[in-house]
Amino acid sequence: MKNFVLAACLGALTLTSTGAALAQEPAKKPAATKKATSKKSTKKTTEAAAPVAPKGEKWQCELGHSIYLDGNLLRDEVISLNWEGKEYKLQRQNTVTGADRYLDARSGMDLVVIPSKAMLFSRSLGERLADECQTAAMQAGGAAPTQAGALRAPVATPLLMAPSQPAAQPAADAQPAAPKQ
Numbered sequence: 593m594k595n596f597v598l599a600a601c602l603g604a605l606t607l608t609s610t611g612a613a614l615a616q617e618p619a620k621k622p623a624a625t626k627k628a629t630s631k632k633s634t635k636k637t638t639e640a641a642a643p644v645a646p647k648g649e650k651w652q653c654e655l656g657h658s659i660y661l662d663g664n665l666l667r668d669e670v671i672s673l674n675w676e677g678k679e680y681k682l683q684r685q686n687t688v689t690g691a692d693r694y695l696d697a698r699s700g701m702d703l704v705v706i707p708s709k710a711m712l713f714s715r716s717l718g719e720r721l722a723d724e725c726q727t728a729a730m731q732a733g734g735a736a737p738t739q740a741g742a743l744r745a746p747v748a749t750p751l752l753m754a755p756s757q758p759a760a761q762p763a764a765d766a767q768p769a770a771p772k773q
Contacts, residue, residue: 643676643677643678644674644677644678644679646660646674646677647660647662647672647674648660648661648662648663648672648674649661649662649727650727650728651710651725651726651727652725652726652727652728652731653710653712653722653723653724653725653726654722654723654724654725655722657721657722657725658725659673659674659675659703659710659712659722659725660673660674661673661674661703662674665692665705665736665737665738666737666738668684669683669684670682670683670684671684671694673694673696673701673703673712675701675712675721675722680696680699680701681696682694682695682696682701682703683695683696683697691704691705691706692704692705692706692736692738693705695715699716700714700715700716700717701713701714701715702714702715705736705738706736707735707736707738708726708730708735708736709723709724709725709726709730709736710722710725710726710736711723711724711725712725
């Protein structure tokens with residue numbers, strides 16, 4: 593109990609002495625520092641606000657959004673994604689579901705591509721940014737140009753049905769077998 597009271601007294605003494613030391617500093621230094629940082633921050637925002645021209649294939653998404661993917665989804669380990677004028681480098685991730693997944697760990701952009709569509713997530717915001725993204729070929733009925741799309745069987749061929757075979761018919765020339773006695 594004595595140790596607790598002693599620690600509380602030392603903490604209070606430290607807080608009051610720190611407050612007194614901060615109060616003695618001149619007020620001009622922080623004001624000058626704020627002006628210098630505000631100039632730097634305006635330069636950064638104008639540089640970051642410049643949109644990057646999209647390159648690659650356009651994927652049209654729902655609600656009027658679109659993404660541009662640059663790279664070969666069948667073989668490239670890193671692809672470029674353009675989302676709302678910003679360029680992201682996404683690295684292929686291993687999955688157990690068969691979906692193709694690309695992630696930019698720095699920004700948190702996460703792209704998941706399945707044979708029928710692509711979805712864009714933001715891990716940093718914790719939300720889905722775009723859904724139902726498809727290329728023009730996919731909108732016409734094709735599969736996504738990905739490893740998962742290449743592995744999928746065509747829709748016209750059911751996976752569990754064997755091809756039908758005609759029943760064997762007896763030949764017209766054949767003589768019926770004589771009955772055994």
